[in-house]
Amino acid sequence: MTMQTLDSFQAIADPSRRQILNMLLKKSMTINSLAENFDMSRPAVSKHVKVLYNAGFISIQEIGRERHCILRQKGFNELQEWINYFDNFWNTKLKKLEKLLNEKK
């Protein structure tokens, strides 16, 4: 099965995935220990973990037989890039409006 890569906004739009990130804020956890906190199956939890991994919110480290999930900054940085883009966008547009209005004076 190929999984669609979701962007950062979609990755954290899902309540279960937000819950996973919130749990990982406190400490890194294995997929099994994460799954214990949910009613859904372990494969379902694993799928959410994969979405978060693909969007850059977590990294996975194999220690022995266990796979540990650790929070990663990258996913959050992408959200920040979005806001920076539109911050610049508005500033440029408003300057254009200023120029336009001053020409008409």
Next chain:
Amino acid sequence: MKKDINHIFYFPHKPEKIWDYLTKPELLEQWLMKNDIKPVAGHKFQFKSGPAPQIGFDGNVYCEILEVVPNQLLSYSWNCGPEKGRITVESTVIWTLNPKDNGTELTLKHTGIYSTETLVMYDAMYAGWASNAKKLADRLNNITK
């Protein structure tokens, strides 16, 4: 970290004139983007501009007028995404116009880009990194002492 977008501009023109440039499609297009805006609450319209694939923006913005107080306040939803039929960002744009010194102070607030849950998480994460960095620094200091 930046959570909201805020801009304040002063124009030596009356609010009525600025209002026209915010609400008349042909005037708005001259400085912002192609659009079919109508300053009527509930009116749905679109902005079209060039895409920015690096942030997942296809250049189309889907909007609905939320609030209109002529010459004073205009707000609309600002939703967009990476391709047709996929909305990944739901946000709100709020314009306010205040008469000031024979002109107008125009403020723009582009908000709601982060949901409250995201903000809480982001803040907690940054706090976590800061404290981890401090722990590391303390440990390194102890070693070198």
